[in-house]
Amino acid sequence: MELSNLTPAEGSVKKCKRIGRGIGSGHGRTSTRGHKGQKSRSGYSHRVGFEGGQMPIHRRLPKFGFNNINRIEYKAVNLSTLQELSAKYSVKEVDADYLRKVGIISKNDNVKILGQGELSVALNVKAHAFSKSAIEAIEKAGGKAEKL
Numbered sequence: 001m002e003l004s005n006l007t008p009a010e011g012s013v014k015k016c017k018r019i020g021r022g023i024g025s026g027h028g029r030t031s032t033r034g035h036k037g038q039k040s041r042s043g044y045s046h047r048v049g050f051e052g053g054q055m056p057i058h059r060r061l062p063k064f065g066f067n068n069i070n071r072i073e074y075k076a077v078n079l080s081t082l083q084e085l086s087a088k089y090s091v092k093e094v095d096a097d098y099l100r101k102v103g104i105i106s107k108n109d110n111v112k113i114l115g116q117g118e119l120s121v122a123l124n125v126k127a128h129a130f131s132k133s134a135i136e137a138i139e140k141a142g143g144k145a146e147k148l
Contacts, residue, residue: 074129075109079137080117082125095126096148113138113145 019031033040038052049056081104082094091098099105113125115133122142130138130145138145 072110074112075105076112076114077104077127078114078116079119079134082113082123083117083119083121086121086123091123093124093126096128119143 017027017032018025019027022028030040038044049058051057077099085091085094085102089102096105096109096111099111100107100109105111110128112129112131113127113134114131115137119137119141123138124144124146125138126146126148128148130147135145
């Protein structure tokens with residue numbers, strides 16, 4: 001093997017399509033643009049969503065609703081889930097990092113603890129938000145609820 005006889009792997013290099021180089025090339029005459037029409041002309045370009053002059057879909061459909069840019073989305077975690085975690089892994093402190101490690105929440109999720117279910121173990125819970133019933137249940141069981 002020498003530098004002079006190195007070649008690319010079979011099928012890895014493809015010849016480029018040379019258009020407008022005569023009928024014999026297979027890509028001559030109309031140069032793969034078809035016959036007539038706006039798309040066959042030189043200088044043709046259109047914006048995203050252009051539908052040939054027809055009223056575009058984003059204008060045909062009605063607009064409704066309101067998106068609050070200040071809204072904070074929370075991933076809900078119930079007390080019953082915390083009870084299962086304490087039974088399965090015997091933990092005393094639960095926070096967002098621990099819930100990520102266990103796989104209950106994703107990378108950028110904010111956590112809100114909700115009061116559904118029973119909690120019989122004293123846990124120190126750190127989360128971004130709590131419902132009133134969740135705080136009461138955690139403190140009743142002898143634990144602490146702290147906001148992150």
